[in-house]
Amino acid sequence: MEARVTAHAHYAVSEIDPRLYGSFLEHLGRAVYTGIYEPDHPEADEAGMRKDxxxxxxxLDTPICRYPGGNFVSAYNWEDGIGPKEDRPTRLDLAWRTSESNQVGIHEFADWAKKANTEMMLAINLGSRGLDEARAFVEYVNHPGGTYWSDLRQKNGQAEPWNCRLWCLGNEMDGPWQVGHKTATEYGRLANETGKAIRGFDKSLELVVCGSSHSDMPTYPQWESTVxxxxxxxxxxxxxHMYFENYQKNPREYLALSHKLDRYIGTVSGIIDYVKAKKRSKRDVKISFDEWNVWYHERxxxxxxxxxWDWPHAPVLLEDIYNFEDVLQVGCILNTFIRRSDRVRIACIAQLVNVIAPIMTEPGxxxxxxxxxxxxxxxxxxGRGTALRLDVRSPTYDADIAAGVSWLDIAGVHDAxxxxxxxxxxxxxxxEPIEVSLALERFGTPKSVAHTLIQHDDLEARNTRDNPDNVAPRKGEGAKIDGDELTLSLPPYSYSMVRVQL
Known part of the structure; x- marks a missing residue:
């Protein structure tokens, strides 16, 4: 089949916030323990963190990492994770029915984040706790010294503040499964007062309020409007938040789910605009899509x-082993975020290690x-730079989730x-392959093109410890330059990155 795409240098969506490629670590399963932290591992550093x-x-060059949850945060006492490790309590985690040793807390995570070249995005417990604990946490993390909480941080070995800029006001508070679940009005009032207190400490901090856990919630989209x-x-x-499932094992339907994601973003964007107009506000509220991934293999x-089970510590839990078909889904999700980058400024793949994650580890x-x-x-x-508003003419198909789904899903980014x-x-x-004619207008003369391809004959193909490169990028041969036009040949069921040097 054939498709026609036009990219124009002056037709842009937005500058992409690098935090669109953020990540997430929760105290869940083996994400932390035997994921990032394993003191007895041969690759462990002096702090017990796995260097591999x-x-x-x-x-991955992921600019931010959200922590410590997730559902976990809604009954978490951050003070349990500070001070000498031998004095830290073991607690029951009601979210995942496990036990938490608190051997990793804010100090350990902050040190790991620095080593991993990522910034912290910290979540506050507004489920079982509230405003006072929130302001104490912010003071502990960000105040230089001379107060109870900042002096305690110094006593615990961190002289300088960490200056975390991004704070989440709770997690999925619309969900009845959440410890401390609230109505939209209850949560909105608590989040507002907590936000005011944090702003009283530092007006420059960025605050994230909870929207709907997913677009099938019975309270969606009224929740967003009220909050x-x-x-x-x-x-x-x-x-x-949104997770993508393929229980039907139907590629056509599965790969159309990004249309549902796009509608979700569009609807909430409209609600933001409505509330802004209603309040006669000059402020712009954006979207933090801080949990997304494929999640169904082990769910x-x-x-x-x-x-x-009986409250195990760091058990094997939600360790989806992803296949090649999931590569295509993740590609469609990321393309949607790029095309919506004027609204979606932050996004976090959930999660980073072992638990529905791009990275897997074996204990020891x-x-x-x-x-x-x-x-x-x-x-x-x-994908850093300016997201382009592409004109795409492609054959389509009808799916249950949407009519007119393009066989070609494509996003473009200009890095001037x-x-x-x-x-x-x-x-x-x-x-069949898609033969794409791609017109480049007002970019200057293309000098060269490089094509990176991810393709496998088996949609169920997976990477394992013994075969870690079964599905991996390789050099593609399907891109050529002809004057100001690019021609692409995209194999059936494939993910491609095509990079043009101007």
């Missing part, structure tokens, strides 16, 4: 296991890249400093 994992995280009506003048972002079976042994590591890395490293235009393209069709 740090190297894999650094290679923003309560908090609009105190927050900078509203948080959205149902692990829910049953979790209900029956190897670490490796899952299949989805690769499209995330390609977008993170090459590097002199490049980069396209990320997914061929949703398994039946």
């Amino acid at each position: 994992v740090i190297d894999l995280v650094r290679a 923003l009506n309560e908090t609009y003048d105190e927050v900078d972002y509203i948080s959205l 149902k079976s692990d829910a049953k296991r979790m209900a029956e 042994g190897a670490s490796w890249r899952q299949t989805i590591y690769h499209p995330f890395q390609l977008a993170s490293l090459n 400093d590097a002199g490049t235009v980069t396209f990320f393209a997914v061929n949703r069709s398994g039946g």
